[in-house]
Amino acid sequence: MQGGHYFLLLFVGPLVSVSIACSTEHANQTTFDVSDYGAVSGGHIDDSEAFLKAWNAACASETENPTLIVPPKRFLLNPIVFSGPCRAKNINFLIFGRLLAPDSPGAWKELDPSQWLAFNGVSGLNIAGPGRINGRGKAWWDQSCRDHPRLVGCSTLAPTAVKLVSCKNSSISEIHFVNSSQTHVLIRDCDGINIENVLIEAPERSPNTDGIHISASHNVVITNAIIGTGDDCVSIGDHTSNIAISYVKCGPGHGISIGSLGRSGNFVQVENIHVSKVYLQGTTNGARIKTWQVGRGYVRRVTFEHIFFRSVKNPIIIDQNYCNKSDACKEMETGVHITDVSFNQLYGTSSSRVAVNLNCSRSVACTSIYLKSIYLRSALAGQNVTSNCTNAHGVAFGVIQPDPCL
Template sequence: MKAMVVFALMLIFGVFSADLPFSSAQTIFNVLDYGAKADGKTDDSNAFSAAWKAACSAATQNPTVVVPRSKDFLVYPLTFQGPCKSSNISFQVIGTINAPSSPSAWRGRNSRRWLIFHGVTGLLITGNGTFNGHGSEWWDLSCTDHPNMAGCATVIPMALNIISCKQSTISDIYTIDSAKFHVVVNQSSDILVENVHVTAPESSPNTDGIHVELSQNVLVNNSVIATGDDCVSIGELSSNITVSYITCGPGHGVSIGSLGKYGNSVKVEDIHVKKINFKGTTNGVRIKTWQIGLGYVRNISFEHITLESVKNPIYIDQYYCDINGTRGNCEPKSTGVHISEVTYDDIVGTSSSNTAINLNCSQSVACTGIHLSSIKIESDKSGKQVISECTNAHGTNSGVVQPKSCLQS
């Protein structure tokens, strides 16, 4: 935790303090100067690519690509490739960057990802501008929502992708209506995501706000996320991840997982989720694994959480499966991911369902070292009571635990 805080302060006050946007030490690369039309209809991809290549190869410290205000840019799938010559490089979005709205426009292009920053060190994406994924037509084609529809789409673009980057920051941006995940941090380290606003309709499938996987030393902080899926999700091979000061809702809460879908060995540890306000979400804090998974999830903390009409406030689901396109009714397996050393502390508010604490652990591989402390969850319906349900969950309690704990010693 201390290392993460030091890292965040270093990013905010150290790495970028001497090179704030538009300082005299930098060179500006405005996409308009590279041929962008900014009419929202003409493909500006080549202009963005040219501006990035010029900035990335510039010898000056902190070159900055600028996407100017009050302008709409249409950009097709594009990769901003590193490494760059400067130790720091900024991508300042003040206007709006739009993805093509029709899935047919993606034919022959990368339909898995929209914008990719790959192999960049010292990247700063900022500017109070907007990334608009125009995902509504994709949602209508999603196999997740339409599993029986002929020709439904299994590959759908994720909007803003940070891949194999280091010591980088995403801050003060808006991302709306991504076709799939909005912000993805993948195979990266020492990443700060701060003051990000993410919005998509509650009905939009798989529109996770911020997804972290295969990454280490990531801080997601001080953001507002309202989507159709997880506000923040943490995937495979991730460690030392902190999620804090998030307003979440609507959406599916903050989730670790799902993990182990392909029977692989899971290694997720040192995940700390704190100061989260859930408003009308499907879940609060959740860990979800597939029965065929192996490996471990350990050293997890969920602290200082407030709940407003949350359906599943505290949830471990080790029976995550897919039967004919639907979840549930899973056949028991002899395998499982070992979940251990998980702390739930200072979690208060209301549940919209009868089961406020549901620790549904594997029958084959028990959850161990679970600790509940200072829990007070009540029904959001006057006169109703809430309960706890546990399966093979072992641990301890301290302080007030309401509803009454069902943990086994």
């Protein structure tokens, strides 16, 4: 990606635990350089044990704000989990260098294949750059079941680069994420997370490489991000609330997505989602909500506003009949109720004929949908765009183009 300021930040994947006994030897120390704990630069020798030793010492420190330092060098890390709680109210993970994932899926043998780097149960964690986290995901992409369904032993699951699990009042800033095997940053079961000034990039064809995925978390702020991947730039999962996303450049990718939700027939609770000042270029979707018919529960109080689309395939889309195989899922009487959703001041161009598509359930219709101040044109010269509304109810005003169907 080019142009602008790129900032970076760090978070880790699922739980691959290594326990190291806490020590009081460094109780009054304030900084903990991984090199002092045996980390060897160059990116050819596994430094995960040295990183864990440095983390253990920093986490056990009695100082107010201990800082773990990754110097400006290359470090190879096998799957690892940094566990809390820590003694200090705040703990800093400062990355100046580059963290490299193993380049072979074999490094995950007998380990959790869903994660590479994980932070678990930490409060007051501040991960900051300027550093780079490189997931080196190509070997995983080459054995992806999505792209290679006939490959014997193909993978349906691949490691998330950075995962925050059960963390509170924490942040990620000024980190460059590149080429994760699957999702780049995962926030799960967290409360009070700020992500800002990050650059996330992976090839457009890389499978399931979401930029940031939020699940079962609350009070999350994402701002000043540039994200271009093979899947959603930002995706929001079940049991999330109070999410604010702003000043994001997205593309390539699948847009800003709420969902998919309710796939297992669970009760969905998603509310108070605010997405604003987003620029989407060449994405397959823009502002999207997608739910499975088998789901129950609700999505409510959602706002998409001040968004610009440039050649986006589905600029505005709600799909309550989401299915992993097109038109292959039977109509059901269940569904997730989508209500109080506002699309306000959305402009730009659509690469498909249907620029506004509200495909809602016959049994659990969408209600209180608001289309305000919208002007969408075709990205193709001489063509017009249209709207499609099915079982969607609400109000449209100030919609210049396409003709509103509400």
